[in-house]
Amino acid sequence: MIQKLITLEKFINKEALSGIILFIATVAAVVVANSSLGQAYYDLWHMPLGINIADHKISMSLTYWIDDALMALFFLMVGLEIKREMLIGELSSVSKASFPIVAAIGGMLVPALIYIAFNTDNPYGFGIPMATDIAFALGILMLLGKRVNPSLKLFLVALAVVDDLGAVVVVATVYTSEIHAEYFLHAGIIYALIWALNFKGVTKITPYLILGVALWVYIHAIGIHATIAGVLLAFAIPIQSKLEERKFINETKRNLEDFENNIDEIPILNHHQIDSLENIAYSYDKVQNPLVRLEHNLHGLSAFFIMPLFAFSNAGVLIDFSSVSQNFMIVLGVVLGLVLGKPIGILGLTYLAQKLKIVKKPDDISWSEILAVGFIAGIGFTMSIFITHLAFMDENIIAAVKLAVFAASFIAAVIGVILLLTVKKS
CATH class of the missing domain: 1.20.1530.10 (Na+/H+ antiporter like domain)
Structure with a gap:
């Protein structure tokens, strides 16, 4: 949410x-x-x-x-x-x-x-x-x-x-x-x-x-x-997406652990770390909608x-x-x-539909605000x-x-x- x-x-x-x-x-x-x-x-x-x-x-x-x-x-x-x-x-x-x-x-x-x-x-x-x-x-x-x-x-x-x-x-x-x-x-x-x-x-x-x-x-x-x-x-x-969210989390955690476990004294990434990053990138691509x-x-x-x-x-x-x-x-x-048509149509039809119990107006919006949005529309x-x-x-x-x-x-x-x-x- x-x-x-x-x-x-x-x-x-x-x-x-x-x-x-x-x-x-x-x-x-x-x-x-x-x-x-x-x-x-x-x-x-x-x-x-x-x-x-x-x-x-x-x-x-x-x-x-x-x-x-x-x-x-x-x-x-x-x-x-x-x-x-x-x-x-x-x-x-x-x-x-x-x-x-x-x-x-x-x-x-x-x-x-x-x-x-x-x-x-x-x-x-x-x-x-x-x-x-x-x-x-x-x-x-x-x-x-x-x-x-x-x-x-x-x-x-x-x-x-x-x-x-x-x-x-x-x-x-x-x-x-x-x-x-x-x-x-x-x-x-x-x-x-x-x-x-x-x-x-x-x-x-x-x-x-x-x-x-x-x-x-x-x-x-x-x-x-x-x-x-x-x-x-x-x-x-x-x-x-191709990959479920929970599976993505688990795979990412595992690859991050592999990345951390393969830290060495050399100031560049080693092939193990590169593989871990590529796996994360691959999973990232698959989990997206x-x-x-x-x-x-x-x-x-x-x-x-x-x-x-x-x-x-x-x-x-x-x-x-x-x-x-x-x-x-x-x-x-x-x-x-x-x-005139926009506000009359928006306010008029919603008001009529509520009176006929077809729809219900949201409680946190007033009819005056709906009229205002009608003009904005x-x-x-x-x-x-x-x-x-x-x-x-x-x-x-x-x-x-x-x-x-x-x-x-x-x-x-x-x-x-x-x-x-x-x-x-x-």
Whole structure:
């Protein structure tokens, strides 16, 4: 239990720092896009790049390589987080999972309905206000420090994991291009091989990643957004280690004793000591959980490289409010979906579900705090921008939606912080 709390605390701290870096990258993108370097910025991200794999060619702009390839690694990490939480974390039992699941459903459903209500003729962007940027959201809670209820952070993490799962489903089922069914067989065979590694007890990560690249290629060829390959791969990564903890302890103790018993006067390690260290290293590798190890390795890469790069390449938008007026209903749907839809959905559905005795609110969290988290969850930011690029091709609409996401995320964050500080004082 203590180890789980330490792991969660490290996760939250990394997400908080990532949120700050994301903010810096976003501001830098907006400044550069509106400076004399604006055209060079635009040309850089739209530079075409391609690779050939056998007879299959993939050619995309630099931005799409970031959005499709690097973001697949991000979604791999998201999938690992979802699997871990479902197996051993906050979503591992009905009693723990039911409340954040209901909250997340409300936080996705109501914003989508608000958007659709304002855009009945073109509802395709309904996924934009559904998203929550966990890095920014947790970053704000961490900046408030001890003034925030620790249980609220756990609730937000669990809610965000379910929210991520919802985003994965929406991206996989709604935001796809033309389907090329002939590649389903190729993708299916590769995915079956990945699961075969799991069933055979293979805990080395490298074979999974190699097959994961092939899976990404064929899912991209099918027409489904290629980031889904990351999630599918994550679900197949084993969580069981090859060596039991008790056996690891016993073997390590024995090797440490051998190391100590073979100490001599020579100021370098002898071959007996080297063998002992190598045995410990071998056991260390076998006792680690493959899923947790891969998630740990990807977390830093995602938090401090992939997401900031994504933000810098996608957040640059010309501050021209004429695009907002031309697409006012879309902008209104996004802003109201994030600022009002998120808190109404999260608070409203959980309150209704408790009244109907479907779920039970945690005793250490108040309804006022849940409302505050509802507004904090309205920080869509990078995930909303990601879905914007899937939903629309018109650069004018994309620019307007980005401005809407920035404004809505800022408003939601300010209201959420004020409510959290007010709750703490009351």
